[in-house]
Amino acid sequence: EAGVTQSPTHLIKTRGQQATLRCSPISGHTSVYWYQQALGLGLQFLLWYDEGEERNRGNFPPRFSGRQFPNYSSELNVNALELEDSALYLCASSLGEKQPQHFGDGTRLSIL
Amino acid sequence: RKEVEQDPGPFNVPEGATVAFNCTYSNSASQSFFWYRQDCRKEPKLLMSVYSSGNEDGRFTAQLNRASQYISLLIRDSKLSDSATYLCVVKHSGYSTLTFGKGTMLLVSP
Numbered sequence: 001e002a003g004v005t006q007s008p009t010h011l012i013k014t015r016g017q018q019a020t021l022r023c024s025p026i027s028g029h030t031s032v033y034w035y036q037q038a039l040g041l042g043l044q045f046l047l048w049y050d051e052g053e054e055r056n057r058g059n060f061p062p063r064f065s066g067r068q069f070p071n072y073s074s075e076l077n078v079n080a081l082e083l084e085d086s087a088l089y090l091c092a093s094s095l096g097e098k099q100p101q102h103f104g105d106g107t108r109l110s111i112l
Numbered sequence: 113r114k115e116v117e118q119d120p121g122p123f124n125v126p127e128g129a130t131v132a133f134n135c136t137y138s139n140s141a142s143q144s145f146f147w148y149r150q151d152c153r154k155e156p157k158l159l160m161s162v163y164s165s166g167n168e169d170g171r172f173t174a175q176l177n178r179a180s181q182y183i184s185l186l187i188r189d190s191k192l193s194d195s196a197t198y199l200c201v202v203k204h205s206g207y208s209t210l211t212f213g214k215g216t217m218l219l220v221s222p
Contacts, residue, residue, distance in 0.1 A: 035212075101158075101210060
């Protein structure tokens, strides 16, 4: 069974640009979660999508947004990139709310 | 007070040693508990869920004390491959999102 897949693996942008990160959940999983792991800060919850709807978002500004497609894959968009957005962005999926989350390899976003 | 607190370590232990990690959480409404393992520059991987009655998976034993809001992970007979960061994770009642501790680093040496 294929795990959670994320693309691209690495992304280099400059301040002010926009970034799009993609995630495909494990087959059959309807919930997708996005997390940011910045150096020294641990994993911080960003967004949760389920059945195409945004169910919850973490304490991040509105320039962090996303969506979930009918096939349950998801995009994370970050507008007006800032230096502190440099981090590993991890996507996770689960079968349902009470089930454990399984993570993809992440996208490492570097802002120059 | 942080929602999930862990000793960052590192814990340096020889192969074969037994090592224990502790974690405390602040939200009494927390519903589910997990230990994840994260290797350097890799994604977190689920190690085990933590059940109220305590549970064991091979060399790994997890315990939960709801009254003290405390979770533990015991690793017996440490292997070199156990070297990683161990993340304590809680899920609040009514929310599907996870709250992660910053992790405890374990280094197992020959």
